Amino acid sequence: QAQLVESGGGLVQAGGSLRVSCAASGRTFRSYTMGWFRQAPGKEREFVATINWSGSTYYADSVKGRFTISRDNAKNTAYLQMNSLKPEDTAVYYCAASTSSRVLPPSSDFRSWGRGTQVTVSS
Numbered sequence: 001q002a003q004l005v006e007s008g009g010g011l012v013q014a015g016g017s018l019r020v021s022c023a024a025s026g027r028t029f030r031s032y033t034m035g036w037f038r039q040a041p042g043k044e045r046e047f048v049a050t051i052n053w054s055g056s057t058y059y060a061d062s063v064k065g066r067f068t069i070s071r072d073n074a075k076n077t078a079y080l081q082m083n084s085l086k087p088e089d090t091a092v093y094y095c096a097a098s099t100s101s102r103v104l105p106p107s108s109d110f111r112s113w114g115r116g117t118q119v120t121v122s123s
Contacts, residue, residue: 002026002097002112009093009117016085020117022078022095033098034071034078035110038091038119047107048093049080056103063089085121092116 008020022034033052039045049059049069057069068081078095096110 002029002032004095004097004112004114006093006095006114006117009119011120011122012085014085014087014121014123016121017081017083018085018119019079019081020093020095020119022080022114024076024078024097024112026076028099029076029097030073031099031101033100033102033105033109034069035096035098036069036078036080037094037096037107037110038089039094039116040088040091043091045094050104051078052103053101058104082119085119087121087123089119090121091119093119 003025005023012018031053035050036048051057051069066084071078094116095114097112098105098109100109
């Protein structure tokens with residue numbers, strides 16, 4: 001399983017932008033489907049975005065048009081660029097890796113998870 005480490009979280013005002021990163025170990029990163037999930041206080045973890053080996057992406061409706069997921073296989077890193085942030089985007093953001101080639105594998109297929117990075121959006 002890949003080891004994943006998120007970074008880049010922080011405090012930002014509503015309407016601002018932030019980019020979080022996910023550094024992965026392992027030589028097979030380019031074959032993984034990478035996903036971003038988030039969990040707000042008192043709520044269940046929810047799906048945010050995924051990107052597969054070919055660069056195909058999928059987004060939750062709540063972030064479509066505001067967030068962009070990308071990857072740099074040379075750096076073994078996935079990114080989530082977040083623009084037009086809203087207070088309701090406040091959460092711990094987790095990256096996860098799946099060995100599935102599908103752009104939207106079931107959540108159970110994500111076997112490797114990072115520890116998360118806090119994103120707080122103030123109003």
